[in-house]
Amino acid sequence: MNCIIIDDEKTARVIIGKLCSDEICINVKEEFPNAMQAIKYLNQHEIDLIFLDIHMPDFTGFDFIDSLKNPPKIILTTSDVNFAIQAFEYECIIDYLVKPISLDRFQKAIKKAEEKSRDVASDSTSEKVTTTSDNELYVNIDRRLIKIDIQSIYLIEAKGDYIHIKTENKNYTVHSTLKKIENKLPEHIFIKVHRSFIINFNEIIDIEDNSVLIKKDVIPVSRSKRNELMKRLNLL
């Protein structure tokens, strides 16, 4: 799991970094002393897990979570036990570690994160995505396999543990990940323009700065994906 650490205290970042270094499944990509820098980073990088301090000046951990459209898994780290109840209101928060963080407690939190990742990655018995050909995609919704014409899909949006598939005639919400459906779609038609969005390249109406218009939806284009998108355009 790729992770980042957000804490205004360097001592805390170093301790969490050390605890992470002993976990094979954890890869610390970056650490940040404040939430604003992390938000900029997350606009351009996909991250599976965030270690997040709640008590930071100006922009608290909860402010940070509220600012994310599709937050990854989050483990809160704090010296204050009083926020635990508030933490339970967020689906993305998988654990709550009180500082100083012990090795045993940290390992339990990582185990939870791994279990959560497996749940999302594994095929659910009730809802999943499969393809039978280049033209058809089957989604399993409430134990019914529903066929979708791939060409009719114009937008796919990640929403927590679900993806929202928009087609010309109907929309579908499926328990799956953007990465999984991306692997099922033909590359010459679909392009991931943001960590939360895949669009049908043929349905683009216009592109403006860091957004693209698909039907009536204005979709953000992340800086890291913009070059790839521009390369594929037949520019005059």
Place this chain on the structure above:
Amino acid sequence: MEQPNKSYIDSLCQGDKDFEKQLIDIIQKEFPEEKKTYYDSKTVQDFKKTAEIVHKLKHKISILGLEKSYEDAGAFEKNLLDGNNKLQNKFESTLTNITNYLNQL
């Protein structure tokens, strides 16, 4: 009065001397800065800012195994947020205690 110790640091480092040195160096650098911020905030009687830095210092207090002082610091933080400075002397004794300990590490 309880004394700072390295129990937590030892359990974290598990014999990794390089990391232990790195961590202690960071604490030795960060603690005086936080302590200064505390006294600066106190001087201008900014209770909210003082509570914030007390909150941050609580982590160092706990890392150094000062369990009772940690509880007192939590109560002091709450007092500050309520607009009074009860337990201030106790908290400042803890800061002195840590300063002396860090100087001899």
